[in-house]
Amino acid sequence: MRIDIITVVPEILKSPFEASIMKRSIEKGLVEVHLHNLRDYTTTNYKQVDDYQFGGGAGMVMMIEPIDKCISKLKSERTYDEVIYMTPDGETLNQKISNQLSLKGNLIILCGHYKGVDQRVRDHFITKEISVGDYVLSGGELGALILCDAIIRLIPGVLGNETSALTDSFQDNLLAPPIYTRPADYKGWKVPEILTSGNFPKIETWREDQAYERTKEKRPDLLKD
Structure with missing residues (x-):
């Protein structure tokens, strides 16, 4: 380009x-x-x-x-x-x-x-x-x-992980779900257990549900489209 x-x-x-x-x-x-x-x-x-x-x-x-x-x-x-x-x-x-x-x-x-x-x-x-x-x-x-x-940032090869941009907010008219990293427990603030379960199909479903709920709460106008 x-x-x-x-x-x-x-x-x-x-x-x-x-x-x-x-x-x-x-x-x-x-x-x-x-x-x-x-x-x-x-x-x-x-x-x-x-x-x-x-x-x-x-x-x-x-x-x-x-x-x-x-x-x-x-x-x-x-x-x-x-x-x-x-x-x-x-x-x-x-x-x-x-x-x-x-x-x-x-x-x-x-x-x-x-x-x-x-x-x-x-x-x-x-x-x-x-x-x-x-x-x-x-x-x-x-x-x-x-x-x-x-x-x-959307051009193939620009980001280290080419699928990263596809999961950004506003792709498919949804906001991105909550994300977490280590440690899993910090000052008693814990990462949702589903994310550490290793059950990737359930994790994906959880993320989809969270994306929808977050969009519904913060940007309900996006769901009209």
């Missing part, structure tokens, strides 16, 4: 790809991540990427020309499955979306900034709009990192 991220502040994005799972996925050759500074695609002396909005109003708007130049250059070099815009009014990111995107080959992620982007960018270049929640951030970079992490 190749991910190209378009941003006005690439410095925010660098360190997460230099550590942990995302770093290992790049070192294994499973993922390529490329950062593109939008200011490199401007023609003004001040590297301007924003301007006042027509009709008046507070807040600056990202201009269409540098975004067009950047996306057009990338698309001239390869075919992209999706051109994603990170925006608060996009579709809320969930596990289903992450699963779908993890199967793609090439993605472009455009990080919004200021008041947002010229609407013509959304009309003519963007194929998918994604939000990480009903709140507003200073820019789309943190959202882009969340999206990348959610996608990359």
Whole structure:
């Protein structure tokens, strides 16, 4: 998979790809991540990427020309499955979306900034709009990192145990069941006996029941689907 991220502040994005799972996925050759500074695609002396909005109003708007130049250059070099815009009014990111995107080959992620982007960018270049929640951030970079992490960890070979991601919360619209590790008895707080019984069919049934009950208690909205 190749991910190209378009941003006005690439410095925010660098360190997460230099550590942990995302770093290992790049070192294994499973993922390529490329950062593109939008200011490199401007023609003004001040590297301007924003301007006042027509009709008046507070807040600056990202201009269409540098975004067009950047996306057009990338698309001239390869075919992209999706051109994603990170925006608060996009579709809320969930596990289903992450699963779908993890199967793609090439993605472009455009990080919004200021008041947002010229609407013509959304009309003519963007194929998918994604939000990480009903709140507003200073820019789309943190959202882009969340999206990348959610996608990359699902790619075969990234996690040490490839079945681990399949048992995460929100797979099959259920939260994950309670998990425990050693010691089995800590200060009198004991691990459920079923988990130390060695009866794996019963353990699996217990986990399924616990996942359902936990979802019913904490996120009953997921069961409606």
